[in-house]
Amino acid sequence: MIIPAEYYLILATVLFFIGVFGFFTRRNLISLLISTELMLNAVDINFAVFNAYCHPEHLEGFFFTMFGIGITAAETGVAIAIIINVFRNAKSIHIKNLRELKY
Amino acid sequence: MEFSIFILAIPILSFLILGLCGMKMPHKAAGLLGTTAIATVAILSYIAAAIYFGAGRNDEGLFPTLIPYALQWLPLGNTLSIEMGIMLDPISIMMLIVITTVSLMVHIYSLGYMKGERGFQRYYAFLSLFTFSMLGLVVATNIFQMYVFWELVGVSSYLLIGFYYTKPAAIAASKKAFIVTRFADLFFLIGILIYGYYTETFSFTPTELLLSSAATVLPTALGLMFIGGAGKSAMFPLHIWLPDAMEGPTPVSALIHAATMVVAGVYLVARMFPLFIAYAPEVLHMIAYVGAFTALYAAIVACVQTDIKRVLAFSTISQIAFMMVALGVSLSDDPHKGGLGYMASMFHLFTHAMFKGLLFLGAGAIIHAVHSNEKSHMGGLRKYMPVTHITFLIACLAIAGIPPFAGFFSKDEILAACYNYSPAMGIFMSFVAALTAFYMFRLYYLIFWGKSHYEEELALYTAGKTTHEPHKPHEAPATMTTPLIILAIITCVAGFIPFGKFISSNGHAYDIHIDAAVATTSILLAVAGIVIATIMYAKGDSKITQAINSSMKNIINAAYHRFYMDELWLFVTKKIIFNCISRPIAWFDRHIIDGAMDMLAIVTQKLGNYVRPMQSGNVQSYSVWFLGGALIIILTLIYFA
């Protein structure tokens, strides 16, 4: 039996909203980044699933996922660099302590 | 009569020259310039009078009304416009003579009186301004021009009363004079507005057609105008400014507050007399009652004042009230049928200007000599100031109504007119006339007779009881005595002018004849007044005087305080208007109106503060809002799709 596409989608949705929840509630920059990864990951799943189920003749979703992973990698690299830098300057990566940039 | 423009042009030019470059002139030059200017104007006025009356009457037996100049000054809509011009008719010519004569005398007199004063040039500039405005007022061709100059004389009076601008009393007096008259002018203005709207002209002589259509509102309009006149002419209860106005230099009091400006109200009523008689006789009689009350009130107050200028001021109020009464008791415009009052009033205006001017100038000479206004610093001055004494006595006799001095004739006509109106009015006014004689001679005796204040002081000084050597009173210089003498001569002869030949209520010649009964009564009453005054005051404070003083203490005290009219006014203005209206309004504006505006701002700011935390820069809360918003939108879309 082929697993229905909805199953994948439901799974991805649940993952996505777990990520959203994390993004809303966590207070640490790295945790936030982790939540973001969760969300991105869920989206990637969706791309792949739609590709596989709806348009298997082309590989658009496939490549989207691929490039998405690539961009995530880039983004994470930069983000972590920033986090480290912030930590170096502020001695903390808790967002409640990071208010200097506002002013 | 084209030269009549110079009668107005010369004083204003003199004012401009003195006002703009007077400060750079030496005192003498400025004084001479002002005096020469007014002398020229006086001569021009006499020439104008001679030509005018010399030209004789026209076919209707009237002196023609000449309007040598009239130009549209300010158009107000299609029908109305304010004109500026010169109108010559018997009463304006008469006023020209009065004003220029008294003004000239005052100018000459001031050369001596004001010598060495700071602001001498300014003084002459203001005198020229006043003369200009007053002349403009009397030659006005229409009621609005009159109002224009009316305001100008008001301001000249303000400037002259406040001439000693470092004296707090003078500042207060000038302010009071201006504001009280301005308050009265408000009614005058409203009267003019009503008059102008309904008669469609500001002219003194609207066409009959327009007048009859406006007949119902004319009494209101004329009544309001009279209030304006009452303010200027110090009728009760608007008289309060005049006694205080005596804070100005004495010659100014003579010119403005005795002879000319204060009779402007009388002149106004006389100007509008044909309309009063034809459309508002009841208002005219109202004027008579106001006048009669004022005359009595002022005469009583004058009896107890100690400041000689105040006595004269109240005497002026009383005498102007006589003129008002005379106008008010007129029953028709025919002098033979009850219209005598008009002529009598104008006659009294003329003679009063002369002898009251004389009295004030004499008082000025005395003040100049003793450096005080208070009667207690005077007494026994007749030895030291003979010229002043004689001229002052003449003026007192004139005002008391003793023949053959001018006052007798004019006052007699007034009393005759009063008896003609009603015996009660006649008796009332005769009584006031007797009172006049009394208080004038009281003043006379207090100044010139009795114990000399100087001698008492001198005695004290020689006895070594004071170290202060008293100042010996001396006769005034020639610049001051000459005007006194001239005015005294006029006072002596003016009564014999056949006044009715020139001025009468309907313009036709009228022979003055003296009503024997009235004349006898009035002379007897005047003599009685003089005798009482002599008994009481001729030898200083006699026993009788003291007895009377102590028996009528309360009344005298009340009269001395002018029956508390000033306090009443002060209460109304200071307590009610300033503290109960203006202050609360200012508070209301700052705190309620402005507060409401500030409240708007504060509410906005509060709202802003409330909303501000949302823009915290915290991406997490942004995203919560964002997602929440997105969800709501999606839900809406789902719901509607």
Added chain:
Amino acid sequence: MEFSTNLLIFSGLALLMIAAAMAAVTTSRIMRAVTYLLFVLFGTAGLYFMLHYTFLGAIQIIVYAGGIVVLFIFAALLIGKGTIDITHTSKLRYLAGLATSFSGLGIALYLIRNTNFVAEKFSSSDIPMKTVGTALMSTGKHNYVLTFEVLSILLLACMVGAIMIARKK
């Protein structure tokens, strides 16, 4: 029964992933969070395998699990002490986050349930490597050389940027 095996595997993966994801966002230690994330990522790779996107699965494991997670770990180690104490936010915000997430989830699930997807064309064969390579390296419709190049440059830039940012002054 082939289908039941598939379903079983899928269910296992799904449960694992959801559990790991939840743990990742609730644990109070970063190292643990990263580890849980790793499980999710592996699970995702498993899903790709189930979809017969073997290549994608491989990339997922190499890049994500191998690269990114390592980055996280390094970061966590570098920051050290600061990472231990992950406090949750205020209760209000916690509830707000919870509520929004749940309602979002509800809406999304509702939408998935009520949407009919286009015909199922699922093929159970792997995509040949050659197809992937050709599509990645040629121009034209459904080919991605430009994107590929752009991405390469982006990665380069990010590398340079990351070094620049993280470098000590």
Added chain:
Amino acid sequence: MNILNLFVLIPLVMLFALWLCRNIKQIRTVMVAGSTLLLALSVYLTIDFIALRSAGVTAPQLYCNSWSWFPSLNICYSIGVDGISVAMLLLSSIIVFTGTFASWNIKPQTKEFFLWYVLLSLGVYGFFITTDMFAMFMFYETALIPMYLLIGVWGSGKKEYSAMKLTLMLMGGSAFLLMGILGIYYGSGATTMNIHEIAQLNNIPTDIQYIFFPLTFIGFGVLGALFPFHTWSPDGHASAPTSVSMLHAGVLMKLGGYGCFRIAMYLLPQAANDLAWIFIILTTISVVYGALSAISQTDLKYINAYSSVSHCGLVLFAILMMTQTSCTGAILQMLSHGLMTALFFALIGMIYGRTHTRDIRQMQGLMKIMPFLAVGYVIAGLANLGLPGFSGFIAEMTIFVGAFMVDDTFHRAVTIIACTSIVITAVYILRVVGKILYGEPTNEEHKKLSDATWDERFTVICLVICVAGLGIAPMWVSDLINSGVGDIITNLRP
């Protein structure tokens, strides 16, 4: 080349020239040259206008021209003047000219001050020459914004607060105004923003007029110090530097009255007739209330600001009476009040510059210390209380006579109430004169002060001459204004 364009071009050139200036001497040269040129231009315009009128040119607007600006919204830069605008241009030029001298020694940042000053006058000139509603609105805003900086930076006292308050209230007014303008534009269905073309169409439905007349009137009324929107005026004037007060009270407040007349009344005649009574009540309150408030103030500028509320209230009052005479009077009052109040503010500024106080309780006997300024102040005061021979008198009399021509009890009553202001004015003017000028100087510090310098004398003399000139020979201005007023009145009272 239309001569009116010069009124906008010269300030623009001045702005550029000021930008290039390096020192104070150059700045003064530019300012004096420019403002003199503008003054000469407006005098020439007035003479030429009168000549054209007496030559029998009867078109309502002369020197008309129009350039399309933003065609899709029918916005044009269209210009043209009638008697009223010519008179207002003349007034503005005089005030700008004298204001230049009044701010001769302004510090710091002289250059920036004059830049904003010129921009402000640019807005004012532009407002008076345009006949396009939108362009008018734009120039109006141009005039408002510099005010904020001029008060906020160069003012005194609570300047930030006042500047903010003034700007916010006026901007609030202009928000109403914009709505009003758009309402008129769409209501008339016209394909033009030109005031006169809209007036000729005269087809705005009555219900629309009812909505937009109050908006427009209040929008302009805020600037014209209409009760209860006048409270920016005391604070604003008290904080503003001298020449800004002059320009603001002298010219900018006139924009309000002019706009009410030109836009609100002219374009919405039906509503103006029906709703006038509400605003008549408000303006009557303004007149009496402003004067009464002035009595108990102690700050010279507050007194004058409340006096302005009263006098500007009279302008709006007269406009609402809608007779030819009263409206002529309103314009005369604008001219007269502009000149008088500029004179007043100039003098107050000069006195304040010496004594460093504006509290009337702390000054006494200034007549002895600075006779020139004191005499100037007395003259200004007398002019303000409506002494014949000065402009205030003819303006007030024209208004009262005109207002009295409306023959019903309500109008009569309010006219009489408004008349009382002449007495109240006398009270507060004489109170101040008596308190600060007369008497013996008591403050030792004040005794050392000097009298006016030449630039101050020049300012005062210019303004006194103008005030007296208008007061002595009112007929020519009256003629000038009459022709312009006639048109609008015809539209109002068909």
